[in-house]
Structures are given as C-alpha cells and as structure tokens.
Amino acid sequence: MTVRQAQGEQDSSEFAIVVEGIRNAFGDHVIHEDLSLKVRKGEILGVVGGSGSGKSVLMRSIIGLQHPDQGSIEVLGRSMTDPAAPQDAVDVRSRWGVLFQGGALFSTLTVAENVEVPLREFYPEITDELRHEIGRYKVMLSGLPEEAAAKFPSELSGGMRKRAGLARALALDPELLFLDEPTAGLDPIGAAAFDALTLELQETLGLTVFLITHDLDTLHEICDRVAVIADKRVIAVGTIDELVALDHPWIQEYFNGPRGRAAASAQDRAKAMDIAAKGKA
Amino acid sequence: MQGCSRLAAKAIFAHVCEAMRDVASYSLEDDGKGGRLLRLSGVWLVSTLGSLDRELRTLEGPITRIDMSDMSDLDTVGAWIAWRLIRDHEAPVTGQSEEAHRLIEAVSGSKGTGDIRPPQPPLLQWVPDFVGRIVSNWGTGFVNMLDFLGELLFAIWQIIREPRRFRVKALVRQIELVGVTSLGIIALMSFLVGIVIAQQGAVQLRQFGAEIYTINLTGRLSMRELGVLMTSIMVAGRSGSAFAAQIGTMKLTEEVDAMRTIGVSPMEALVVPRVLAAMLMMPLLGFYSALVAIIGGAFLSTFALDIPFFTFLTRIQEVVPTHDMWVALIKGPVFGAIVALAGCYQGMQVKGNAEEVGLRTTAAVVQAIFMVIVLDAFFAIFFTEVGWG
Numbered sequence: 001m002t003v004r005q006a007q008g009e010q011d012s013s014e015f016a017i018v019v020e021g022i023r024n025a026f027g028d029h030v031i032h033e034d035l036s037l038k039v040r041k042g043e044i045l046g047v048v049g050g051s052g053s054g055k056s057v058l059m060r061s062i063i064g065l066q067h068p069d070q071g072s073i074e075v076l077g078r079s080m081t082d083p084a085a086p087q088d089a090v091d092v093r094s095r096w097g098v099l100f101q102g103g104a105l106f107s108t109l110t111v112a113e114n115v116e117v118p119l120r121e122f123y124p125e126i127t128d129e130l131r132h133e134i135g136r137y138k139v140m141l142s143g144l145p146e147e148a149a150a151k152f153p154s155e156l157s158g159g160m161r162k163r164a165g166l167a168r169a170l171a172l173d174p175e176l177l178f179l180d181e182p183t184a185g186l187d188p189i190g191a192a193a194f195d196a197l198t199l200e201l202q203e204t205l206g207l208t209v210f211l212i213t214h215d216l217d218t219l220h221e222i223c224d225r226v227a228v229i230a231d232k233r234v235i236a237v238g239t240i241d242e243l244v245a246l247d248h249p250w251i252q253e254y255f256n257g258p259r260g261r262a263a264a265s266a267q268d269r270a271k272a273m274d275i276a277a278k279g280k281a
Numbered sequence: 282m283q284g285c286s287r288l289a290a291k292a293i294f295a296h297v298c299e300a301m302r303d304v305a306s307y308s309l310e311d312d313g314k315g316g317r318l319l320r321l322s323g324v325w326l327v328s329t330l331g332s333l334d335r336e337l338r339t340l341e342g343p344i345t346r347i348d349m350s351d352m353s354d355l356d357t358v359g360a361w362i363a364w365r366l367i368r369d370h371e372a373p374v375t376g377q378s379e380e381a382h383r384l385i386e387a388v389s390g391s392k393g394t395g396d397i398r399p400p401q402p403p404l405l406q407w408v409p410d411f412v413g414r415i416v417s418n419w420g421t422g423f424v425n426m427l428d429f430l431g432e433l434l435f436a437i438w439q440i441i442r443e444p445r446r447f448r449v450k451a452l453v454r455q456i457e458l459v460g461v462t463s464l465g466i467i468a469l470m471s472f473l474v475g476i477v478i479a480q481q482g483a484v485q486l487r488q489f490g491a492e493i494y495t496i497n498l499t500g501r502l503s504m505r506e507l508g509v510l511m512t513s514i515m516v517a518g519r520s521g522s523a524f525a526a527q528i529g530t531m532k533l534t535e536e537v538d539a540m541r542t543i544g545v546s547p548m549e550a551l552v553v554p555r556v557l558a559a560m561l562m563m564p565l566l567g568f569y570s571a572l573v574a575i576i577g578g579a580f581l582s583t584f585a586l587d588i589p590f591f592t593f594l595t596r597i598q599e600v601v602p603t604h605d606m607w608v609a610l611i612k613g614p615v616f617g618a619i620v621a622l623a624g625c626y627q628g629m630q631v632k633g634n635a636e637e638v639g640l641r642t643t644a645a646v647v648q649a650i651f652m653v654i655v656l657d658a659f660f661a662i663f664f665t666e667v668g669w670g
Contacts, residue, residue, distance in 0.1 A: 094328075107634040112397035125331030129338070130362075134327075137361055137391035150396040154634050173327050173356035204387050205357065206380075 013077065016041045016176050016208040017062060022071030024057055031057050032068070033232040044202055044209040045237075046219045048254065049229030055212045056101075058229065059178055062210070063098055064089050076176060094122045096176040097169030101184065103161040105153040111139060111164045112149035118171040134171070142167035143197050159190040163197075170201070177202075179211045183218055195221050216255075216263035228254075240264075305329040305359070307337065309344075316345030319366065321352050325359025334362060342370050350376025360384035365393065429626050433556070436548035448554055455558030459520045460566060467515055471503075471570040474511060475577025478502060483586055492586060496593055499578035500601040508571030509563070509609045510657055513616040516563065517649040521624035524555050525645035528628025529638040537629075552625045559621035564613025571609060604669040612660055616653050623649040 017039035024032040031054040039045045049055050060066040062073055064080050073080040076095055078088035105114050112135040119131050126134075139149045142163045153161055162182055169177060182198065183191035199222045202209055213219065219226055219240060227237045230250045236243055244255050254260055304323035312318040319340070323329070347367060355363070364385045367374055377385070402410065440447050482498040528551055531537050537547045579593035627645035631637050664670070 108636055110398050116397075119327075123327060123331055126327075127331075127335055130330075130334045130358075132397050133361060133365075133391075133393040134358055135397060136393050136395065137357070137388045140391040141357070141387060146391065146395060150399050152399075173358060204383055 014040055015074075016076055017210065018072075018074040019058070019062065020072050020074075022061060022068040022073065024054065024061060024066065024068050030232060032061075035071070035229075035233040037227055037234045037237065039208060039210055040225075041208050042206060043224040044198070044211060044222055046223035046226040047210065047212045047229065048214070048219065048226060050250070053229045054232070055229055056180060059180055059210065059212060063096065063178060064093075094118075094172050095174055096178065097172065097174040098178040099162070099165045099169045099180060099182060101180045103153065103165035105161060105164055105168070107153050110150055110152055111144070111156070111167065112136060114153070114164065114168045115139060115171050118168065122172060138167045138170055139164070141170065141201070143193070159186050159194070162186065162194065166197075166201075170205075173205065174207070176208045176210065179209060179213075181212055181214065183213065183215045188217075191215060191217070192221075198222055216260055217266065220263050220267040305333050307333070309340075312346060314345075317343065318346045318348055319344045319370075319372070320348045321363060321366075323351070324353055325355040325362070327356055327358040330358055330362060337362060337366065340366070340370075344370040344372045347372045347374050348376050349374060349378070349381055352378070352381065355381055355384065357384055357388055361388045361391075361393070364389050425630060426626060429629060430622075432548050433552055433622075436546055436553055439546070440549065440553065446549060448550060451550065451554035452558055455554045456562060458523070459516060459555075459558045460562035463515065463519055463566065464569070466519075467512055467566055467570050468573045470511060470515060471508065471573040472577040472580075474507060475499060475503060475574030476581045478507070478574070479578035479581040480585065483582075493588070493596075495578070495582060495586060496588070496596045497600045500575055500597040501605055503571040503574035503578070504601050505605040505608050506657070506661070508569075508574060509567030509612050509616060510653070512563065512567045512570045512613075513620060513653045514650055516559065516566065516617070517620045517623075517646050517653065520559065521620045521649045522642050522646050524621060524624030525628040525631075525642040526638055528552075528625060529631035529641050532629065532631045533635070533638065547629070552629075555625055556618060556621040559617035560614040561617070563617030563620075564610045567609050567613045567616075568606070602669075604664075608660070608664050608669060612657070615656065619652045619656070620649040623652065 015038045017037070019035065019037040021034050021036055022032055023030070023034065035058070037058075047055050047058065057066060061068050062075060062080065068081065071081070075092050078092040079085055080089045080092070082088065105111070106117065109117070112132065115135040115138050116131050119126060119134060136146055136149050140146055144160060144163050144167065148156065148160060148164070153164065156164060166179075166182070169179075179198065183194050186194060195218050198209065198211070201207060202222075211218070211223065223240075225237055225239055226243060227234050228243065228248075228251055229235070230248075235248060236246055236251065240255065243251055246252075255264070305325050306321075306323045308320045308322070310318045310320060344366075347363070347370070349363065352359075360381065363374075363381070366372070367385075368389075401407065479495050479499045483492055483495045486492050486494050486498070528537070528547075531551075537551075540547050540550060575594070575597055579588075579590050579597075582588040582593050583590045624645045627641040627648070631641050
C-alpha cells in the first residue's frame with residue numbers, strides 16, 4: 001500500500017473537492033446561493049458559465065482566498081471552512097497548485113526562482129542544488145525550453161508566461177491542479193498545445209484538474225466532465241453529451257450556438273480521422 | 282464507545298502513516314557477481330528526500346545495478362533523483378514500477394544544470410558597466426526631461442490658442458485632492474511645529490531675558506520659511522507620489538496609449554490639470570500653514586510664557602513685515618510646480634512592470650523634496666539681497 005493510497009483511504013471518499021451549499025455575496029450582490037459541486041479524484045472537470053457568473057469566485061472560495069458566508073468546502077478530505085480546524089486549510093496548501101489567469105508570476109524573480117518559491121516555503125531542508133534541479137526540470141515539464149528558466153516574466157510571451165505559471169503550480173507535485181482560463185488569450189496553436197500538455201501531465205502525474213474555461217475546444221478535447229454555473233449555482237454536471245441532452249436554454253445556447261457546433265464538429269472530424277487511420281492500419 | 286474506538290484506530294493509522302511518510306532510504310550491497318547493487322527503498326517524495334539527497338550525491342561508484350523494487354511510492358522529485366543516479370553511474374535499473382518508469386521518462390528530458398538567473402559579468406566588467414549605465418541614464422533622463430517639458434509647453438500653448446480644450450472638471454478635481462483634502466493634516470502638522478518653535482525659541486531667548494522675541498521668531502519663521510517649505514514636503518509626499526503612481530499605473534495598463542490613439546493628449550488631460558492645481562494650491566496652503574503655526578505658537582505662549590493669546594496675535598502684525606508674506610506667496614507656485622512636475626514626469630517614464638511604479642514614485646518624492654530645499658536656499662539669499670531681509 002502506498003502512502004498516497006493510504007492518504008486516499010484517510011480521505012475515505014472518491015471526491016477530491018466537495019462543495020456543499022455555499023453562499024457568496026458582495027454586499028447586496030449575491031454571486032452564489034446554495035451552490036454544491038463534487039469533483040472526482042483523477043478527473044479533469046471543466047467549469048463553464050457566463051461572464052460574471054462566479055466561476056473565479058468559486059475557485060477562490062475552494063482555495064481559501066474568499067470565505068463563503070454559508071456552507072462547507074472540503075478539499076482532499078480536509079475542511080476549508082471549519083473554524084475549529086484552521087490548520088487543515090493550511091496543510092492542504094502543499095497538496096494543490098494554482099495557475100491564475102494572468103500567470104501571476106512574481107515579476108522580480110526569474111522563472112526558475114518562481115518555481116522554487118513554494119519549495120523553499122514548504123521544504124526548507126532541500127539543498128539549493130536539488131532545488132535548482134527541480135526548478136529546471138519543472139520548467140522542462142511545462143513545455144518551456146530550459147533556457148527560459150533564467151528569464152524574467154517580462155521577457156516572456158503570454159503563452160510562455162502561462163506555462164511558467166503552470167511550472168510553479170506543479171512545483172510541489174500536487175494532487176490537485178486549479179487552472180483559471182489557461183487558454184484565454186493564446187493563439188489556437190498555442191491553446192491546443194496547452195490542452196495537450198494539461199492532458200499529458202494529468203495522465204503522467206495522476207492529477208485531478210479543476211479547469212475554468214470559456215474555450216469550447218478545451219471542453220471537447222480534454223474534459224472528462226463539465227459543470228455549468230448559472231442562476232447562482234451549479235445547474236448541471238456531466239459529459240458534454242449528457243449536458244446537450246438537457247433542456248436548459250443557457251446550456252442549449254452554449255453548446256448548440258454557432259461556436260459550440262463548430263467545436264463539436266471539429267471533435268467529430270478528429271474522431272472520424274482517428275477511426276479511418278486505424279481502419280487503414 | 283464505538284466512536285471512541287474508531288478515533289483510536291484513526292490515531293494509530295495516522296501514526297503509521299506518519300512513520301511511513303518519514304522513510305526514504307537506500308542501501309549498498311554486493312550483488313554476488315563482484316559488482317555493487319544500490320537498492321532504493323521506501324517512499325520517495327518531495328517531503329521525504331530533503332536530507333537524503335546530500336548523501337546520494339556523494340555516493341562512491343562504481344555501481345553496477347540500481348534496484349527499485351522496494352520503492353513503494355514516488356513523485357517527480359523522487360523520479361528525478363533516481364534518474365540522476367542512473368545517469369551519473371550509468372547503471373541499469375531493475376524492479377521499477379510502471380509509474381516509476383513513466384515519471385523517470387518524463388523528467389529525463391532535463392539536463393538539470395545551468396543558470397537560474399541571467400549570468401552576472403565579472404566585477405572588473407560589471408563596475409564600469411554599472412557606472413556607464415548611470416551616466417547614460419542621466420543623459421537620457423535629461424533628454425526625456427526636456428522632451429517632457431517641451432511637450433508640456435506645447436500643450437499649454439494649444440490650450441491658450443483653443444481655451445475650450447482646457448479641462449475645468451479635471452482641474453477642480455485635482456484642486457480638491459491636492460488642496461481641500463490636505464487641510465486637516467497640514468493644520469495638525471503646522472500647529473505642532475508652531476508649538477515646537479515657540480517653546481524651543483523661548484528656552485533659548487530666556488537666557489537673554491528676551492522672551493518676548495519668541496513672537497518675532499515664530500511669526501517670521503513660519504510666514505517666510507516653514508509654512509511653505511513644510512507644505513511642499515507634505516504635498517510632495519501626498520500628491521506628488523499619487524501623481525507618479527496614478528500616471529505610472531495608467532501607463533502600465535496602456536490607458537495613456539489608448540488616450541493618444543483616441544486623440545486626447547495625455548499632457549492636456551493628465552499633466553496640465555495636476556501641475557496647475559498644485560501651482561494654485563501651494564501658495565494658499567503655505568499661507569494657511571503659516572497662520573496655523575502662528576496660532577500654535579500663540580497657544581503655547583498663552584500657557585507657558587504668560588503672553589496672552591490676543592497680545593501675541595497683535596504683536597505679530599507689528600513684527601512680521603508684509604514682504605514676508607510676499608516671499609511665501611512667490612515661492613509657493615514655484616514649489617508647487619516642482620512637486621507636480623516631478624510626480625507627472627516620473628509617472629510618464631514608467632514602463633515594464635509593477636516594480637517600476639514603486640521606484641518611480643520614490644524618485645518623484647525624493648527629487649521633489651530635494652529640488653524644493655535647494656531652491657529654497659537660493660530664494661533665501663535672493664530675497665535678502667533684494668532688501669526683503
């Protein structure tokens with residue numbers, strides 16, 4: 001039995017994140033009302049919703065940057081909202097990685113130093129030499145050339161900055177990865193490459209991924225399930241096929257609008273080509 | 282009862298977990314064929330490997346085989362260290378799990394060596410480089426300053442030719458920010474400084490029995506020098522820094538570029554109202570500050586020197602010549618212009634990152650205060666020379 005399996009048993013659940021009945025409000029403006037969501041271990045869950053529907057606020061609530069007014073949140077078996085166990089919320093931080101929308105790299109540190117920040121924070125006993133090595137191979141794992149390790153964030157392009165942010169999110173070998181609109185602002189080639197990278201890392205490292213996106217191609221390509229936020233709560237969770245079968249105006253508009261259809265048919269074409277190629281072989 | 286035993290079981294379990302988590306180990310054995318076998322065992326995670334890494338680095342070769350069959354779990358850090366051993370000792374691996382194989386494959390693309398910062402040139406090269414950079418920065422700074430002033434004069438000329446371009450609303454807003462909102466803090470500061478001057482002056486003058494001259498000291502010093510000087514420093518700290526930070530942030534978020542493309546001159550919209558507001562407000566604030574300082578002095582005299590409050594104020598009229606007020610009112614707009622120009626200029630020079638905004642804001646305040654004090658010294662000599670001593 002491995003330690004991670006042991007921890008899994010301690011968690012005693014198949015879910016990495018359990019959000020139950022939370023309410024978030026800024027003044028009179030209610031963002032979430034009685035919102036519940038469960039993220040299974042090992043899946044890539046896409047979260048969609050209109051602009052301003054509270055996707056980012058949900059992520060911020062889960063990672064403890066925003067305290068919900070009501071309800072409970074459990075991450076990897078630890079409560080984020082239980083005032084009796086504040087240490088839980090701190091301990092769990094070394095087991096997740098977060099990629100913010102703009103990368104949120106520390107602008108005065110180089111890429112490699114950015115990756116080393118969480119290592120330095122949580123494992124001060126690691127020698128400088130090993131830490132530098134870890135920094136460099138994480139940079140390589142996130143798909144950047146190794147020369148990029150010594151560069152400052154301001155010297156990188158938008159896509160490279162996202163990858164550098166991902167390298168930092170992966171610094172502690174997390175079990176859970178939060179991605180906030182990872183492909184926004186990338187060109188289609190860069191976005192597709194980032195999707196492929198996310199999928200590859202998820203498979204290699206066995207990650208659970210919580211992915212906020214507007215990118216329909218990303219949803220079709222890599223997400224196991226999709227959660228839809230509308231009317232201040234999660235109205236549906238399921239595979240895209242399951243969601244399309246639902247009779248909700250927003251979901252219909254989202255997946256069957258011109259862009260949704262284009263992404264779906266691109267996916268179908270890709271599958272058809274796959275099958276054709278296999279047939280030939 | 283049941284709950285209790287479950288708790289106990291959980292505690293034992295956690296303890297076992299804790300023990301397991303601590304173990305990452307290795308051993309060197311003879312493999313029976315004259316070679317040496319390195320056996321890696323336990324849990325190889327980022328949390329367990331910190332201290333082991335140092336030992337593994339100094340491991341003496343030659344190692345003929347690395348066995349990983351006793352390794353119960355690993356993450357990429359464990360995989361990296363294992364990969365480094367495999368690479369450095371050029372030893373074949375046995376007994377690796379599928380997960381280990383996958384992770385080692387993933388990390389093996391990295392060399393793991395190289396710079397993590399842009400390389401620093403040697404000292405002999407670095408020092409001249411640094412000095413040269415400072416000199417050239419002064420040069421470009423001077424040119425940029427001229428550029429900025431030229432652009433400002435041009436904007437003012439445009440406004441004079443076409444007065445409807447003048448932004449009254451922005452000016453009023455800046456007057457409020459620079460002038461009205463600082464009344465409280467300037468009053469507090471001036472009142473306290475007035476008390477200090479009167480009190481310290483009285484202590485010294487008492488030695489000559491000339492305590493009554495405390496009134497001259499407080500009145501003339503506040504009116505002529507301290508009122509406007511302290512106000513300049515306060516405005517530099519409050520408004521000059523705000524100008525630099527606001528305009529600098531607008532540069533970063535490309536708001537200034539957006540203005541230019543729409544056809545709005547940033548000089549007209551941002552700089553002229555701020556400079557004008559500071560020039561208008563500074564003499565008023567300086568005069569106000571002097572009055573409050575005098576009231577502070579009078580307040581102290583009433584209680585500590587037995588000079589009645591209103592006697593103090595009447596004497597002020599007799600001992601402070603009118604030209605002291607003119608000195609302050611002439612210096613005011615000049616100092617205001619310096620503070621605002623330093624703030625706006627530094628703000629407009631921001632490019633790159635958030636750190637730059639901080640550096641430029643600091644530079645704006647330091648430059649403004651320095652220039653104000655230097656100019657104040659010149660003014661002091663000048664006004665004495667022209668007979669306003």
